[in-house]
Amino acid sequence: MTYQQHYTNASRHYLAVDCVIFGYENYELKLLLHKRPIEPQIGGWSLMGGFCGSDESLETAANRVLHQSTGLKDIYLEQVQAFSDPDRDPAARVVSVAFFALIRIDKHDPALVDEMGARWWPMDEVPGLVFDHPRIVEKAKERLQMKASLELVGKELLPDQFTLTQLRRLYEAIYQRELDPGNFRKKVLGLNVLERLNTKNTEESKKGAFNYHFRPDADEMNGQERIIKI
Amino acid sequence: MTYQQHYTNASRHYLAVDCVIFGYENYELKLLLHKRPIEPQIGGWSLMGGFCGSDESLETAANRVLHQSTGLKDIYLEQVQAFSDPDRDPAARVVSVAFFALIRIDKHDPALVDEMGARWWPMDEVPGLVFDHPRIVEKAKERLQMKASLELVGKELLPDQFTLTQLRRLYEAIYQRELDPGNFRKKVLGLNVLERLNTKNTEESKKGAFNYHFRPDADEMNGQERIIKI
DNA sequence: CCAAAAGTGTTGAGAGTACACCCATGC
DNA sequence: GCATGGGTGTACTCTCAACACTTTTGG
Structure with a gap:
């Protein structure tokens, strides 16, 4: 077997990124969610996501998704982990890599959020989510807590000046x-x-x-x- | 656009798993590495890896790789993160998800290791590795240290009885x-x-x-x- | 007896916690 | 003047790190 065959014999997969977007407003930690615009589970609340292009790194894809949904660039992003249960998306075999993002709610583009059918949800009022997104959110929250215990967070979530x-x-x-x-x-x-x-x-x-x-x-x-x- | 098209328009990717296999022997933490059997960089020291099949979760694929290289089942495995730089594998665009595994060296199958052209390397004598594997090892080591600081590890690395x-x-x-x-x-x-x-x-x-x-x-x-x- | 690891005890420094307490000010 | 958050200080507890010291036994 040539080495080319070694690669071409391997299966190819849809690769997606899902972003758990945290923001902070009115003393509450919030999550940006939107209504899934396509089947399956159209209309269900969902994380912001998208497919990874063939020449993109996952980080680049996540940044693209973030930019599309908030209008912001250079957002703090951290990879959480890959979710790859073969049945996680009922429509197709899609492996998703989750990221969490920290956003200054005051800086994002509310028009864009509106247009996406999106909404900021307080963490403890988050509605039911599609697919395995509840688990993704749970993992992302753990990672945020871990990060916050290791270093002082706030630069990415609070205004430039704060008490x-x-x-x-x-x-x-x-x-x-x-x-x-x-x-x-x-x-x-x-x-x-x-x-x-x-x-x-x-x-x-x-x-x-x-x-x-x-x-x-x-x-x-x-x-x-x-x-x-x- | 139908939702089917939404999926079929997306690009498909090669998905691999790479396992950072830790073992402990003679008071040293060791890594199981093998000589890469195919181009590119044939003969270079490499992590144990393999492609993810179309109906496998990444965890399943990692377990399969582990079983093939050590003869062991039910190994402790933890996902580290995905590595997706478009150029990380010079031969093709391959996204790799890294795992770390903890092994009881005394329980693995040395014949299998031999057959794979593999060797246990003490952590501080690890040779140069192919592709981005050095970075993967570094991340895995950090994760192991983190795990060990949060809970007592040893069950997976030491004999049943130990001092x-x-x-x-x-x-x-x-x-x-x-x-x-x-x-x-x-x-x-x-x-x-x-x-x-x-x-x-x-x-x-x-x-x-x-x-x-x-x-x-x-x-x-x-x-x-x-x-x-x- | 001595060296070396096993195992126990003591001590001091520093961090975390639960408070008490004063300050400034709008109502 | 009083309720409210801002800001400082104190005292107790607990953990950790350093290290002294005793035990056991093969050589």
């Missing part, structure tokens, strides 16, 4: 539990990646809270810091 | 750093997943060390225990 309370509420949304305000503050400031600005936000409290932003020269949190050494 | 020193040496191999014997012992026993047996191993010390095994009724370490709560 520590806003950041805390984001973490509360990600972990779905309350955090002590004082302890959170000390912990986060100790990481040395935030910088206090001279402006205050007085919308959410009478006293007003200082705005912070991520230090542009962030000394790359050493990553492993929170991985426990057994 | 705490043997377990510690496994962790030292995974993390590539020395661990304090006393502290490791206390930490591990505190997890309450090991059970001391009445037998001793006197091969590795004059005094002899008690053998342990994983408690069959293991109360499922609560998983999140070591994920830090920010």
